[in-house]
Amino acid sequence: MRVALFITCFNDTMYPGVGKATVTVLERLGITVEFPAGQTCCGQMHFNSGYRKECVPLVRNFASVFAGYDAVVTPSASCAAMVRHSHPVVVPGHTPPPVYELSEFLLDVLNVTDVGAYFPHRVAFHPTCHSQRMLRIGDRPQRLLAGVEGLELVELAHAEQCCGFGGTFSVKNAETSIAMGNDKSDDVLSTGASVLASADTSCLMHIGGLLSRRDAPVRTMHLAEILATTR
Known part of the structure; x- marks a missing residue:
């Protein structure tokens, strides 16, 4: 292949x-x-x-x-x-x-859910708009995270809601974008997770930026970065 x-x-x-x-x-x-x-x-x-x-x-x-x-x-x-x-x-x-x-x-x-990763942290997952509404990838990322040794996957409230990034939307409609991002940040913080994961770094950049302004103890990581981590 x-x-x-x-x-x-x-x-x-x-x-x-x-x-x-x-x-x-x-x-x-x-x-x-x-x-x-x-x-x-x-x-x-x-x-x-x-x-x-x-x-x-x-x-x-x-x-x-x-x-x-x-x-x-x-x-x-x-x-x-x-x-x-x-x-x-x-x-x-x-x-x-x-x-x-x-x-x-x-x-x-490849028909795999266990990629041999090890990540002993509490993780919340943000499903992005494109992944859910256009690709319809469903729970595939969560199934992969569930297969990571040591990882505790916690549910994110209002997971289906947009984070507010939307590319140029965040520039043209900054106040609305920030408000949506802060709502998402509230949900992330309520999980007690130390890591927020997603399948798009653009959304992680937006949410992560807002979390950093709060000095929140949550880091953002792409799904691939977690799956690549081993002992």
């Missing part, structure tokens, strides 16, 4: 460790991961801002760079949703490469 990593521009720029953690997990499971150097933005920022014409070359480049792979794995539910659902909208008739969000690939393709 030829597997490629789609790191996404956000992770590449802000959270490169998430990409490394994704590769660590996959290689531990016997998967050889390739990294096509020609990959760039999937076009989500342009698409969501109304610049659909400008998305076309990005869609075509993505298809070209990842052509021939059996699976393209990404640690971003939002970018996976963009490729699967919006690329065919940008270029009618277009069939995107087989892109999987990390938890989808682990459960649906």
Whole structure:
């Protein structure tokens, strides 16, 4: 099986460790991961801002760079949703490469829930809007976290509610975004968790920033980072 990593521009720029953690997990499971150097933005920022014409070359480049792979794995539910659902909208008739969000690939393709991780901490999980509403990944991340030795997974109240990030929404509607993020932060703090996990670093950046302003003793980690941790 030829597997490629789609790191996404956000992770590449802000959270490169998430990409490394994704590769660590996959290689531990016997998967050889390739990294096509020609990959760039999937076009989500342009698409969501109304610049659909400008998305076309990005869609075509993505298809070209990842052509021939059996699976393209990404640690971003939002970018996976963009490729699967919006690329065919940008270029009618277009069939995107087989892109999987990390938890989808682990459960649906490799059929594993125990990746050999060890993480002795109390963890709450925030399911992002794209992962639930577009990809419909359900409880796949939670099932993976439940398989981590030493980890205590606690339920997050109002988990289905948006954290308020929403890309440019947080810039154009800052006050509303902050209010939503503070509501989410309240729910995180009420769990008593020391770690908040998610499948999108963009949401973790938003929630984590608000938690840090409160000097809250909660760190944010991507799902891949937890799964990559061992004794």
